[in-house]
Amino acid sequence: MRNDNTLVLGATGKSGRRVAARLRLRGTPVRAASRSSSTGFDWADLDGWDAVLAGVTAAYVVAPTVPGPVHGFVARAEAAGVRRLVLLSGRGADTWGDSAFGLDMRSAEDAVRGSALDWTVLRPSNFDQNFDEDLFHAPLVAGELALPAGAVPEPFIDLEDVADVAAAVLTEPDGHAGKVYELSGPRALTFAEATELISRASGLPITYKQVSPAEYTAALVEQGWAEADAHHVAEMFVLMESGIIAETADGVATVLGREPRTFEDYAVRAAAAGAWQR
DSSP: OOSOEEEEETTTSTTHHHHHHHHHHTTOOEEEEETTSSEEOOTTOGGGHHHHHTTEEEEEEEOOSSSSHHHHHHHHHHHHTOOEEEEEOOTTGGGOTTOSTTHHHHHHHHHHHTSSSEEEEEEEOSBTTHHHHSTTHHHHHHTEEEESOOSSOBOOBOHHHHHHHHHHHHHOOTTTTTEEEEEOOSSOBOHHHHHHHHHHHHTSOOEEEEOOHHHHHHHHHHTTOOHHHHHHHHHHHHHHHTTTTOSOOOHHHHHHSSOOOOHHHHHHHHHHTTTTOO
């Protein structure tokens, strides 16, 4: 078995599939793992971890949605001879204080940063692609995005930039060990402003409406979400409204030597691909 494989967890997810594609383009042997990949990986199946880690020298880690498992995974990785870990976390994770949001990401950071391996933590802002590949997509297609976000802006980041940074750190490790990179787009936008840009780029009438965290939680529960999961998402907006992660960051330029892509660039690409067509 080759001993230079780079493991990509969550390889069918929003960031993992982009990272894996970039690594392959660079000629890096990739072991793409997820619950639906040919190489299976499930955070709940501890017995399968060792086979996934065999022959791996570096790993891109997307933490599970519950605190704890990454500690055991890091221990297995060390025992398997993995030398480098790159963890996807969340913007300003060490500033979240007693917020109920992101306990999973903070636990994962503790595990990775406390290890004996070379590690790098990536902390991106909310992804642009949340508007066309995730939670915000269906409401936009329906014509109205209703969220508990007001005048405090968010420096949304393009996942293509996150993947570029991850691929660079995984394949050009010199200087990145022990670093935490805060990643954002070039400017902050309110959700109302982002919605307006999407409406203009797509040519569709789409509006934004601010609701309370309680109203948003209730709406998600009505859509079939578990109440705990709905509350967790609402807590993210409470954290954002505090303003502690509203500023832009220079991580993309630090790693890549260029400015991050704009939200306008994302909106044009997604609209041209028909992301919000009804």
